[in-house]
Amino acid sequence: MGSRDEAQPSVAQDPFAAAAQPLLLPPAADLVDPSASSPPFPDEDSYPPISYHHGRRPIRDLPALLLFLLLSLATFALGIAAVARRNSAASHASSFVYDRSTSSCVLPSSNSFSSSSSSSTFLKDLIWTLVVTLLLAGPIALAVLWLLRHYAKQVVYASIPFFIVIPSFLNVYWFVACAIGHDCRHAFPLAYRIIVLVFVFLFIGIFLWIIVANLHRIELTIQIVRVAATALASNIGLLVVLPLLGIGLLAYFSPIIVFLVFSTWNGRVVPREVEGTSKEYYKCVWKQESWVPAYFAIAIITMIWSAATLMEAKVYVISGTVAQWYFNKEESRPTKSIRSSLRNAFGPSFGTVCFSGMTVGVVRVVRAIVDSGKQDEEARGFINLILKCCANFVLAAIDFVNKFTIIFAAITGEGYCSAATMTYELLRRNLLSAVFVETVSTRILIGIIFVLSAFYAIAVCAILRGISALGMEMYFVAALAWLLLIVVLGYFIHVLDNVIDTIYVCYAIDRDKGDVCKQVVHEVYVLLPVSRNHGSSVNRSSLIP
Numbered sequence: 001m002g003s004r005d006e007a008q009p010s011v012a013q014d015p016f017a018a019a020a021q022p023l024l025l026p027p028a029a030d031l032v033d034p035s036a037s038s039p040p041f042p043d044e045d046s047y048p049p050i051s052y053h054h055g056r057r058p059i060r061d062l063p064a065l066l067l068f069l070l071l072s073l074a075t076f077a078l079g080i081a082a083v084a085r086r087n088s089a090a091s092h093a094s095s096f097v098y099d100r101s102t103s104s105c106v107l108p109s110s111n112s113f114s115s116s117s118s119s120s121t122f123l124k125d126l127i128w129t130l131v132v133t134l135l136l137a138g139p140i141a142l143a144v145l146w147l148l149r150h151y152a153k154q155v156v157y158a159s160i161p162f163f164i165v166i167p168s169f170l171n172v173y174w175f176v177a178c179a180i181g182h183d184c185r186h187a188f189p190l191a192y193r194i195i196v197l198v199f200v201f202l203f204i205g206i207f208l209w210i211i212v213a214n215l216h217r218i219e220l221t222i223q224i225v226r227v228a229a230t231a232l233a234s235n236i237g238l239l240v241v242l243p244l245l246g247i248g249l250l251a252y253f254s255p256i257i258v259f260l261v262f263s264t265w266n267g268r269v270v271p272r273e274v275e276g277t278s279k280e281y282y283k284c285v286w287k288q289e290s291w292v293p294a295y296f297a298i299a300i301i302t303m304i305w306s307a308a309t310l311m312e313a314k315v316y317v318i319s320g321t322v323a324q325w326y327f328n329k330e331e332s333r334p335t336k337s338i339r340s341s342l343r344n345a346f347g348p349s350f351g352t353v354c355f356s357g358m359t360v361g362v363v364r365v366v367r368a369i370v371d372s373g374k375q376d377e378e379a380r381g382f383i384n385l386i387l388k389c390c391a392n393f394v395l396a397a398i399d400f401v402n403k404f405t406i407i408f409a410a411i412t413g414e415g416y417c418s419a420a421t422m423t424y425e426l427l428r429r430n431l432l433s434a435v436f437v438e439t440v441s442t443r444i445l446i447g448i449i450f451v452l453s454a455f456y457a458i459a460v461c462a463i464l465r466g467i468s469a470l471g472m473e474m475y476f477v478a479a480l481a482w483l484l485l486i487v488v489l490g491y492f493i494h495v496l497d498n499v500i501d502t503i504y505v506c507y508a509i510d511r512d513k514g515d516v517c518k519q520v521v522h523e524v525y526v527l528l529p530v531s532r533n534h535g536s537s538v539n540r541s542s543l544i545p
Contacts, residue, residue, distance in 0.1 A: 050422070050509045052327045053413040057344055060415035061351030068305060068354040075302040078295050079259025086265035096269045096284035105269045105284035122473045126480065129460060133481045137488035141239070144452065144489065148229035148496075152222045156444060160218075162451040164208050171200045221441050223524040228441075228500045230520075235321045237338050242314050242495060249310045253303060260299055263292050304365065309357030312406050316345040316353055318495060319410035319502040326506040327517050341410065349409060355416040356406045363395050363402075370395075407498075407505050426508055442497050449489040457482035 059065075089096070096105040147155050175197050178184040232238065267288040320341030324334045345353055370391050401420060404427060409419040461478040464470055470477065506517070507525045516522050 050412060050426070050512055052323050052411050054324075054340075057348040057413035059348045059351065060409075060413070061355045063351070064355040064358060064416070065351030068309065068358075071298065071302050071305065075256060075259070075295075075299050078298070079256065079263065082259055082263035082266055082292075082295065086262045087268060088265070089269055090265040090267065090286060105271050121469060122477075125464065125468050125470055126477050129464070129477050129481050130484055133456075133460075133484050134488070137485055140452070140456075140485070141489060141492040144448070144492065145229055145233060145496075148225055149233050152226040152229065153219075155448065156218065156222050156225070159448045159451045160211060162454075163211060163447050164204060166451060166454045167200070167204050167207075171197060171204070218444075220524075220527050221444050223527070224441050224500060225445065225496075227521055227524050228496055228503060231322050231325055231503060232496055232499050234325050234333060235337065238318060238321060238495065239492070241317065241338055241342070245310060245314060245317075249307065252306060256299055256303060260296065263295050263299075264288065266292055304361045305354075305357055308361040308364065309354050312356040312360060313345045313350075313353045314495075315403070315406050315498050316349065316410040317341045318498045319407040319505075320344060322499050322502040323411045323506055326503060326521070329517055344410070344413065349413060352409045352414075352416045352419070353406070356402055356409075359398065359402050363399055367392070367395050403501065404505060407502050410502075411505065411509070423505075426505070426512065441500055442493075445493045445496060446490070449486060449493055453482050453486040453489060456485050 175193055178188055178193060179190075267286055269284050270287045271282040272285045317338065318341075321337045324337040324340070328334045370388060401424065404423045405416065405420040408414065408423040408426070409416065412419065412422070414422060457478045460481045461474060464474045464477060468474065503521055504525065507521055510517055510522070
């Protein structure tokens with residue numbers, strides 16, 4: 001404590017010395033209280049030192065954890081009751097007829113149910129194409145990781161021209177193919193085809209302008225991506241653990257889906273009088289029990305919350321694992337880093353993960369309502385557009401803060417609210433541009449996987465043309481293969497994007513402590529542009545550790 005007291009006057013006199021102080025210390029003017037007899041600095045537990053918490057972590061956000069468990073138990077308990085109380089008549093309710101003698105619905109004595117299935121060449125080729133694509137997706141992702149680690153600059157600059165060439169080629173190709181095809185030519189007039197062609201080229205021109213306007217950022221983006229690829233390659237086990245968590249979520253959802261199906265079987269077949277007929281006429285309809293819609297609501301909320309929670313748990317595991325790699329100053333890799341991150345995510349910090357998942361789930365639901373909700377006639381217009389933009393801005397801001405909050409919680413073991421406050425202070429007083437780290441690198445990576453997936457789809461189309469008897473269906477199969485590969489590679493890019501964000505937070509913590517844990521990271525991230533809010537008051541040379 002003595003060293004901290006001696007450093008106090010220099011902080012108050014030199015405004016630039018504050019940049020070297022920990023970001024979460026209170027302002028110097030608030031440290032001294034002449035009327036108080038207590039020490040000028042707060043207790044050490046007021047602002048805990050920011051570093052990776054290796055030890056045993058306390059249980060955080062217990063109310064959110066208990067609420068999630070209560071909702072899950074209610075979903076399973078009511079689902080089991082729904083299965084036990086199901087009425088088998090629901091499977092053939094349409095076969096019941098009204099019996100006037102008993103004034104009830106009865107099942108005729110003879111019923112036959114038959115089903116038939118057929119296979120086709122199209123279905124066979126589609127299944128084999130998707131299976132092969134799924135098997136190749138893993139090696140392709142590993143190859144992309146290796147290329148980004150060793151040849152990031154070459155990959156990025158080789159992919160950028162194809163951001164324009166491939167959409168332009170596809171735009172011209174469909175125009176020519178439609179002009180040649182008899183059915184398309186008659187169904188789609190020439191004037192409409194020209195309008196669509198010009199409209200697509202207009203979008204391509206806008207995209208080209210965006211690329212040219214951001215060329216000066218490409219070099220820094222390449223270095224950031226290379227550092228992130230190195231971090232992910234050092235923790236390659238994440239690419240195995242994270243898909244297994246997704247499989248676990250599917251296993252968790254499977255009984256809930258079964259419960260939802262059988263809950264619709266809770267009810268009975270009742271007669272209902274048909275209105276608008278000259279004589280009294282009844283038909284048999286299925287009437288669900290009154291509690292079934294409420295169970296649907298509970299189960300759907302549980303599934304949304306569970307999916308969002310698992311998504312946040314993945315971010316937590318990625319952040320915890322990468323943070324251990326970052327703060328490890330030894331040459332050797334940290335041992336059992338993924339295991340400890342999993343233990344923390346589904347152990348003492350599971351309440352924090354549930355809290356974050358609840359936030360993400362609410363944001364997704366509200367955003368879906370805002371985007372797809374039908375507006376009243378009087379609500380349309382400029383005012384409605386402003387309100388919609390404001391709502392999307394607020395939701396995006398919450399999403400942005402939540403992402404860095406769960407990363408910070410994975411590093412420090414703090415609760416959600418505490419981590420959100422400390423993250424806000426860290427990002428507010430940090431002089432780097434977090435938006436630059438998030439947006440530019442993400443768009444470059446998305447462009448790369450788009451190019452790779454497009455080349456793969458062209459290869460699939462060429463192979464099917466040579467070995468298959470498919471006609472126009474060949475393009476549909478190739479499009480589905482492209483979609484499947486881009487989804488798998490998109491998930492890989494999502495993981496790499498989380499690694500980039502985690503390294504950014506770790507770098508900010510390093511700056512906060514005046515430490516250098518990974519020199520190669522500091523050499524890259526120190527080149528980030530200074531935030532405009534602080535650019536006029538901070539000497540650039542003071543940013544270099």
